[in-house]
Amino acid sequence: xxxxxxxxxxxxxxxxxxxxxxxxxxxxxxxxxxxxxxxxxxxxxxxxxxxxxxxxxxxxxxxxxxxxxxxxxxxxxxxxxxxxxxxxxxxxxxxxxxxxxxxxxxxxxxxxxxxxxxxxxxxxxxxxxxxxxxxxxxxxxxxxxxxxxxxxxxxxxxxxxxxxxxxxxxxxxxxxxxxxxxxxxxxxxxxxxxxxxxxxxxxxxxxxxxxxxxxxxxxxxxxxxxxxxxxxxxxxxxxxxxxxxxxxxxxx
Amino acid sequence: xxxxxxxxxxxxxxxxxxxxxxxxxxxxxxxxxxxxxxxxxxxxxxxxxxxxxxxxxxxxxxxxxxxxxxxxxxxxxxxxxxxxxxxxxxxxxxxxxxxxxxxxxxxxxxxxxxxxxxxxxxxxxxxxxxxxxxxxxxxxxxxxxxxxxxxxxxxxxxxxxxxxxxxxxxxxxxxxxxxxxxxxxxxxxxxxxxxxxxxxxxxxxxxxxxxxxxxxxxxxxxxxxxxxxxxxxxxxxxxxxxxxxxxxxxxxxxxxxxxxxxxxxxxxxxxxxxxxxxxxxxxxxxxxxxxxxxxxxxxxxxxxxxxxxxxxxxxxxxxxxxxxxxxxxxxxxxxxxxxxxxxxxxxxxxxxxxxxxxxxxxxxxxxxxxxxxxxxxxxxxxxxxxxxxxxxxxxxxxxxxxxxxxxxxxxxxxxxxxxxxxxxxxxxxxxxxxxxxxxxxxxxxxxxxxxxxxxxxxxxxxxxxxxxxxx
Numbered sequence: 013x014x015x016x017x018x019x020x021x022x023x024x025x026x027x028x029x030x031x032x033x034x035x036x037x038x039x040x041x042x043x044x045x046x047x048x049x050x051x052x053x054x055x056x057x058x059x060x061x062x063x064x065x066x067x068x069x070x071x072x073x074x075x076x077x078x079x080x081x082x083x084x085x086x087x088x089x090x091x092x093x094x095x096x097x098x099x100x101x102x103x104x105x106x107x108x109x110x111x112x113x114x115x116x117x118x119x120x121x122x123x124x125x126x127x128x129x130x131x132x133x134x135x136x137x138x139x140x141x142x143x144x145x146x147x148x149x150x151x152x153x154x155x156x157x158x159x160x161x162x163x164x165x166x167x168x169x170x171x172x173x174x175x176x177x178x179x180x181x182x183x184x185x186x187x188x189x190x191x192x193x194x195x196x197x198x199x200x201x202x203x204x205x206x207x208x209x210x211x212x213x214x215x216x217x218x219x220x221x222x223x224x225x226x227x228x229x230x231x232x233x234x235x236x237x238x239x240x241x242x243x244x245x246x247x248x249x250x251x252x253x254x255x256x257x258x259x260x261x262x263x264x
Numbered sequence: 265x266x267x268x269x270x271x272x273x274x275x276x277x278x279x280x281x282x283x284x285x286x287x288x289x290x291x292x293x294x295x296x297x298x299x300x301x302x303x304x305x306x307x308x309x310x311x312x313x314x315x316x317x318x319x320x321x322x323x324x325x326x327x328x329x330x331x332x333x334x335x336x337x338x339x340x341x342x343x344x345x346x347x348x349x350x351x352x353x354x355x356x357x358x359x360x361x362x363x364x365x366x367x368x369x370x371x372x373x374x375x376x377x378x379x380x381x382x383x384x385x386x387x388x389x390x391x392x393x394x395x396x397x398x399x400x401x402x403x404x405x406x407x408x409x410x411x412x413x414x415x416x417x418x419x420x421x422x423x424x425x426x427x428x429x430x431x432x433x434x435x436x437x438x439x440x441x442x443x444x445x446x447x448x449x450x451x452x453x454x455x456x457x458x459x460x461x462x463x464x465x466x467x468x469x470x471x472x473x474x475x476x477x478x479x480x481x482x483x484x485x486x487x488x489x490x491x492x493x494x495x496x497x498x499x500x501x502x503x504x505x506x507x508x509x510x511x512x513x514x515x516x517x518x519x520x521x522x523x524x525x526x527x528x529x530x531x532x533x534x535x536x537x538x539x540x541x542x543x544x545x546x547x548x549x550x551x552x553x554x555x556x557x558x559x560x561x562x563x564x565x566x567x568x569x570x571x572x573x574x575x576x577x578x579x580x581x582x583x584x585x586x587x588x589x590x591x592x593x594x595x596x597x598x599x600x601x602x603x604x605x606x607x608x609x610x611x612x613x614x615x616x617x618x619x620x621x622x623x624x625x626x627x628x629x630x631x632x633x634x635x636x637x638x639x640x641x642x643x644x645x646x647x648x649x650x651x652x653x654x655x656x657x658x659x660x661x662x663x664x665x666x667x668x669x670x671x672x673x674x675x676x677x678x679x680x681x682x683x684x685x686x687x688x689x690x691x692x693x694x695x696x697x698x699x700x701x702x703x704x705x706x707x708x709x710x711x712x713x714x715x716x717x718x719x720x721x722x723x724x725x726x727x728x729x730x731x732x733x734x735x
Contacts, residue, residue: 063690066682091692103687106678107705116701117691154705171691 015078016040017095017179017210022073024061031057033235034073039179039228041078042207046221047214048246049232050254055214056100058232059183063097064090077179092121096177098168100184105155110167111137113155114174121175140173143203145196161188169200180204181212186220198223218250231257281502281533283375284475285368289394290355295478296346299323302448305351309417309451312424322437322447329441337594339565343539348480348511350449351395358390358400358415365391369398376502378471381717387466388413392483393473395451402468410459413468416484419455426457430488434517434547434573442541442567446482446515453483453514458493458524467496467529467715472512474502474538480511487517489524498718501532509564510538518546518554522576525553531718533725534563536593542568545600548608550576557714560587560595561725569627571600574608585614586707586722589622589654590729598627598659599643607638614645615707618654619699619730626658634665641671648706649679650699678706700730 017039024032031054039045049055061068062075064087075082080093105113114137119128134151141148144166156164165185172180182201186194201211201224213224221229221243229246231239231254239245239257249257293304299320306316331340359365362379373379373391382389388402390413402413412423419427437447454470474481489495501512512534520526526546534540540563546554556570572581583599601610616624624647632639641664647656656677664671680702688698703726704711711719 063686065686087686087689088692088694088698091690097690099687099690103681103684105684105688105702105705107708108701113688113691113701116693116697120692120694120697175691 014038014040016076017212018074018076019058019062020074020076022058022061022075023071024057024068025071026057026068030071031068031235032061035232035236037212037230037237039210039212041178041210043227044205044211044213044224045228045230046226046246047212047230047232047237048216048218048249051216053232054235055216055232056183059097059100059181059214062090062095062181063087088120091175091177094178096172096175096180098165098172098180098182098185100187102156102164102168104157106157108155109152110155111151114171117171117175137170137174140170143173144170144200146170162190162193165189165197166193166200169197173200173204178208179210179212181214183214184216185213186215186217194220195223218246221246233258281376281535283372285372287352287476288354288368289352289476291351291353293349293351295349297323297348297350297449301350305449305451308351308353308355311417312421315420318432318437319448322444325438326441326444326448329438329444332441336567337565337596339594340539343509343511347478349476349478350480350482351451352476352479353394353396353451354398356398358397360399360401362399365398369393372473372475373399373471376471376473376500381469384717386469387464388468390415390454390470391473392452392470392481394475394479394481397452403466406464409462410457411462411464412455412457414455416450416453416455416486419486423455423457426488427455427486430517430519431486432517434519434545435515435543439543442513443515443543446484446513446543449480450482450484450515452481453485453516454487454497455485456487456495456497458489458495460490460521461492462490463494464496467498469498469500472499472501472514474510474512477510480513482512483514485514485516486519487526487528488519489521489526491521492523493521494525496527496529496715498529498531498715501530501534510535512538512540512542514542514544516542516544520546520548520552520554522550523552524549525555527555527557528570529557529714529718531559531561531721531725532563532566533561534566536562536564536590538563540566540568542566544568544570546570546572546581548572548574548576548579548581550605551578552576553580553582555582556584556599558583558585558597559722560585560597561729562590563593563595565594565596567596569598569600569629571602571629572610573602573604574610575604577605578607578609579605580608581610583612583614584710584713585612586710587614587616587624588703588726588729589616589618589624591620591622594623594625596625596627598625598629600629601631601641603630603632603636603639603641606636608636609640611641612643612645613710615648615710616645616656617648617650617703617706618656619650621653623655623657625656626660628660628662630660630662630664630671632664632666632669632671636666637668639669641669643671643673645675646706647677648703649677650703696731700727703730
């Protein structure tokens with residue numbers, strides 16, 4: 013089987029409304045794909061369905077992480093199988109320090125009875141925080157509590173770097189970021205690009221793709237991928253708007 | 265989802281404490297409570313007449329007092345006093361060496377890690393098995409300094425001049441129905457005296473273990489800390505899970521003389537068949553400090569409101585309380601602060617967690633009379649609900665008269681949202697781990713106040729409880 017994140021004919025609904033209507037997409041390991049689309053096209057639904065959010069019901073189709081059928085797994089199992097979602101709106105966890113949270117997440121990946129090496133863990137975390145330009149004081153602060161929008165997104169990238177997923181979806185990570193934060197976050201992602209890892213970047217704007225240059229760009233519209241191209245497609249969309257790709261569609 | 269998974273959950277397995285040994289008792293007062301029961305206890309203990317009389321008067325008070333169900337949980341009516349045994353003992357005096365403790369008792373405490381903790385960080389240990397202590401030892405240097413650490417009967421027999429003047433004075437027999445019950449049938453518990461100026465560096469610990477079914481444990485503790493002296497006392501409690509209800513009803517009296525400091529730490533982890541009805545109160549003289557740290561996990565119904573009477577000028581009282589009510593449990597806890605002198609200060613921080621159908625209730629009483637001046641109280645109570653079906657009630661009663669005082673009261677209720685759990689699970693934590701981390705986060709700022717060993721213990725208990733609650 014191919015080494016990729018494969019989404020095949022995915023149909024999913026929330027509260028009885030079908031949002032994803034047969035979405036098919038494949039991100040091979042080593043590639044960065046971007047999904048663009050207007051509001052309401054199903055971008056965030058896609059990320060939540062893949063993560064296993066229980067508000068969404070998959071009615072048809074499949075999602076494979078390499079040879080693993082993700083839809084058979086629980087939310088936490090998907091994570092431990094190597095899937096990571098950088099949230100559009102990361103949640104706050106009052107009273108739980110960033111360091112403890114990351115440590116618990118790392119610990120959850122170890123076999124029962126095995127303890128994390130605390131010294132090595134802190135060394136690694138500090139190095140990655142330096143890379144992201146995060147102050148050390150963030151280790152002791154409660155997860156995302158009182159963080160600015162940019163700090164939250166940076167924290168998502170830190171978690172991703174520490175958990176080293178094989179596939180990651182970044183859900184509108186660029187929203188709420190100023191240009192400096194955007195650059196730092198993009199550098200973090202670029203540093204993680206590797207032949208062993210695939211990325212799917214969901215974004216509303218072309219801007220982020222100046223920093224994280226995608227191999228492939230997809231356009232999501234009304235729950236389906238309606239166009240796929242290279243990075244030039246993103247620029248074209250920015251220039252011409254979504255009408256340009258949707259006007260040729262035959263109304264359903 | 266979170267909700268249904270938790271609601272369907274089986275009752276928590278109080279893992280570690282859930283074992284018992286076959287009954288093998290030399291003394292058994294039998295079922296039910298009459299004057300004969302009291303005579304049986306007094307005879308076995310060879311008690312002074314005044315104690316026998318004290319017990320009998322208490323029994324009358326107990327019988328006269330109604331169940332406080334006009335304000336407390338109606339579940340109290342499910343206690344069948346005739347089906348409880350009030351005294352069970354092996355008939356041995358407590359030993360100073362674990363080697364001399366009967367094998368089943370020794371194994372019990374070893375499984376609970378008590379001898380190990382004693383070696384590591386305790387100045388003295390008393391281990392009570394059902395009605396009596398099986399083991400009691402205090403470090404020699406403390407004995408040399410005049411520190412007394414014995415059980416209730418030995419305290420009253422060997423050191424009546426020290427303990428008798430305060431016995432039943434902070435909590436009179438008639439304080440409530442259960443203090444009366446305890447006064448009638450008390451056995452075991454710790455009597456501690458710390459002489460003037462002696463600062464006991466390491467904690468003294470008592471461990472209360474219920475082994476038998478249909479049994480009531482009624483330990484009696486009196487801690488008297490003389491001028492300028494300091495002590496930290498810690499108690500831990502467990503019981504195996506039985507089908508029938510078990511009763512634990514203690515009375516704990518603390519007396520801090522001028523400039524003295526007492527810190528009393530409880531980490532209870534009763535199984536969910538235990539009615540835990542405990543009266544705890546301290547009397548703080550001038551510039552003295554009494555601090556209760558009270559962690560209530562487990563039990564079927566806990567009713568406990570540690571209090572401090574600040575009798576001397578500049579006395580300080582503090583209650584730090586953590587309660588976790590899991591499915592089918594009710595934690596009815598709180599604090600009482602009685603200001604009885606000028607410039608006295610009290611602080612209450614209570615955090616409760618309700619899981620599934622668990623219910624937590626906070627009852628607070630702060631009393632500052634009009635004729636005093638310069639008193640301060642701070643009360644914070646925070647509740648965390650894990651599910652929509654969880655319940656929390658807060659009944660703060662703050663009476664402050666006069667205009668020369670400062671009081672502050674804050675309360676909050678928050679809920680662990682499904683989105684928060686989703687976020688944590690996406691990082692690879694199981695539902696139980698995610699809940700456990702959230703709960704630990706909620707109590708985190710309080711736990712930092714605990715001695716290290718106990719904060720670790722509490723975290724472990726919370727982890728166990730939350731893992732169990734999601735099945």
